[in-house]
Amino acid sequence: MGVGIISVGTALPSKILTNFDLEKIVDTSDEWITTRTGIKTRYIAEDGVNPSDLGAEASLKALERANISPDDIDLIITTSSSPDMIFPPTSAIIQEKIKAKRAGGFDLLSACTGFVSSLITGAKFIESGDVETVLIVGTETLSRLVDWQDRNTCVLFGDAAGAVILREVGEGYGLISWNLHLDGEGASLLEIPAGISRIPATYESVDRRLHYIKMNGREVFKFSVRVIAESTEEALYKANLSPKDLDWLIPHQANIRIIQAGAERLGIPLEKVGITLDKYGNTSTASIPLTLEELLTNKKIKNGDLIAFVGFGAGLSWGTALMRWKEIKDKEN
Numbered sequence: 001m002g003v004g005i006i007s008v009g010t011a012l013p014s015k016i017l018t019n020f021d022l023e024k025i026v027d028t029s030d031e032w033i034t035t036r037t038g039i040k041t042r043y044i045a046e047d048g049v050n051p052s053d054l055g056a057e058a059s060l061k062a063l064e065r066a067n068i069s070p071d072d073i074d075l076i077i078t079t080s081s082s083p084d085m086i087f088p089p090t091s092a093i094i095q096e097k098i099k100a101k102r103a104g105g106f107d108l109l110s111a112c113t114g115f116v117s118s119l120i121t122g123a124k125f126i127e128s129g130d131v132e133t134v135l136i137v138g139t140e141t142l143s144r145l146v147d148w149q150d151r152n153t154c155v156l157f158g159d160a161a162g163a164v165i166l167r168e169v170g171e172g173y174g175l176i177s178w179n180l181h182l183d184g185e186g187a188s189l190l191e192i193p194a195g196i197s198r199i200p201a202t203y204e205s206v207d208r209r210l211h212y213i214k215m216n217g218r219e220v221f222k223f224s225v226r227v228i229a230e231s232t233e234e235a236l237y238k239a240n241l242s243p244k245d246l247d248w249l250i251p252h253q254a255n256i257r258i259i260q261a262g263a264e265r266l267g268i269p270l271e272k273v274g275i276t277l278d279k280y281g282n283t284s285t286a287s288i289p290l291t292l293e294e295l296l297t298n299k300k301i302k303n304g305d306l307i308a309f310v311g312f313g314a315g316l317s318w319g320t321a322l323m324r325w326k327e328i329k330d331k332e333n
């Protein structure tokens with residue numbers, strides 16, 4: 001049985017923050033951000049707009065596009081690096097917002113690898129035969145976890161959501177190979193040190209700004225370049241394929257230089273790589289579905305295309321879902 005993506009929906013907040021806006025907040029420049037990261041703008045959620053709101057909006061668009069009722073959803077898997085709360089799960093809040101009355105579900109935490117981990121998990125649930133329709137939601141308001149005094153990180157992240165619906169798509173299509181990896185030795189390279197159990201919120205933890213994202217950019221950069229290439233190759237090898245067979249590489253959108261170096265290692269030209277970080281910045285779990293939607297909107301992806309979705313980030317964690325694309329017959333087609 002092949003399990004694949006039958007619909008995509010995305011949501012963006014209304015406020016755009018440009019590099020020039022950031023020049024007024026921290027000691028940075030449009031020139032530095034553009035050349036070092038490739039990012040020009042990012043979206044920032046207004047006060048009161050939470051990941052569940054963006055996630056519900058993206059989910060309803062995906063449902064509408066596939067002409068599927070919320071009642072048809074068996075399972076909701078939400079993945080977020082900035083969930084509404086630790087509990088209740090954001091999946092439950094989205095379930096209520098979209099009125100998916102029959103759905104079960106859970107949140108899956110694996111930082112920027114979350115969309116790929118969820119895609120694989122959802123596909124395996126359907127392959128088991130126990131469920132038919134799975135909604136995957138990657139949704140973020142990272143702007144709330146970013147230290148707006150730290151120029152090393154605040155220029156990178158953005159808010160957004162992307163949702164996909166998974167169903168059986170026929171033999172030979174959908175997920176054909178995958179891998180997921182962890183290396184906890186690198187746990188401290190990218191973290192939010194305080195605010196939960198290890199260091200609960202105290203006046204001191206807040207004064208020391210420990211409830212914000214901390215990153216060793218250089219080390220995470222080297223790791224990211226290495227694993228984009230290794231993980232993609234591993235998934236291709238498992239399926240008896242090689243990088244030249246790939247039609248699209250859709251990596252997590254962290255930094256244009258990471259994506260370029262990863263693609264170069266694989267020998268894949270940039271024309272075959274989905275890139276949207278110039279507009280959205282790093283939106284963690286939402287970055288892959290945002291990029292997929294843009295390629296679909298521009299009619300770049302064809303029936304039968306081989307696509308590698310590659311996630312990487314805190315953990316360290318990384319992985320690839322390799323899919324044979326089955327053309328989406330949505331309402332507009």
Ligand code: UT7
Binds near residue numbers: 027221282
């Ligand atoms: O989503 C999870 C995965 N995340 C990632 O993959 C992010 C990985 N890391 C990166 O993308 C890059 O390491 C960064 C974009 C974060 C930083 O780029 P870099 O080329 O590695 O710069 P750097 O950290 O080596 O810093 C170079 C210089 C430093 O100044 P000195 O020490 O050489 O004087 C920084 O202080 O650039 C300085 N710098 C900045 N300057 C202007 C750092 N951030 C900024 C800034 N504006 N925003």
